[in-house]
Amino acid sequence: xxxxxxxxxxxxxxxxxxxxxxxDEHDVIAADAILRDLLADRIRLLAQEHIRFEVPNALRRAQxxxxxPAVEARPAVKxxxxxxxxxxxxxxxxxxxxxxxxxxxxxxxxxxxxxLAHATQxxxxxxxxxxxxxxxxxxxxxxxxxxxxxxxxGR
Numbered sequence: 107x108x109x110x111x112x113x114x115x116x117x118x119x120x121x122x123x124x125x126x127x128x129x130d131e132h133d134v135i136a137a138d139a140i141l142r143d144l145l146a147d148r149i150r151l152l153a154q155e156h157i158r159f160e161v162p163n164a165l166r167r168a169q170x171x172x173x174x175p176a177v178e179a180r181p182a183v184k185x186x187x188x189x190x191x192x193x194x195x196x197x198x199x200x201x202x203x204x205x206x207x208x209x210x211x212x213x214x215x216x217x218x219x220x221x222l223a224h225a226t227q228x229x230x231x232x233x234x235x236x237x238x239x240x241x242x243x244x245x246x247x248x249x250x251x252x253x254x255x256x257x258x259x260g261r
Contacts, residue, residue, distance in 0.1 A: 120160035155195035
């Protein structure tokens with residue numbers, strides 16, 4: 107009997123998942139590949155707990171500026187709560203994020219993603235240009251969204 111494949115785990119930031127609903131964003135095709143892999147159970151996504159608020163905030167901003175029709179905004183928020191992204195929260199994560207954001211020169215929220223990737227030793231897939239500039243090549247677990255490669259089906 108063949109061994110069941112285990113999903114690959116990734117830490118994700120809100121800027122990736124927002125692209126699943128805001129189709130005028132850059133790298134939507136790469137974001138869609140992540141969503142397809144998630145829905146096909148080839149990958150699992152982890153995030154810091156705050157993602158539950160970051161995504162609705164970004165969608166509300168898009169609604170307010172006319173990028174997301176008002177009739178689609180609330181259903182998009184509701185859908186975001188069903189994506190199955192596993193949230194993490196802990197005091198240790200907060201302290202680690204504070205230190206990492208100080209050392210890397212990124213925002214505290216971005217530091218939460220980096221700290222979670224570091225703690226879980228899972229790749230951080232992200233689409234935030236400011237975080238990309240702050241990280242440079244100093245965080246080997248980071249994968250820029252355009253560099254994401256879909257998980258092999260038989261894995």
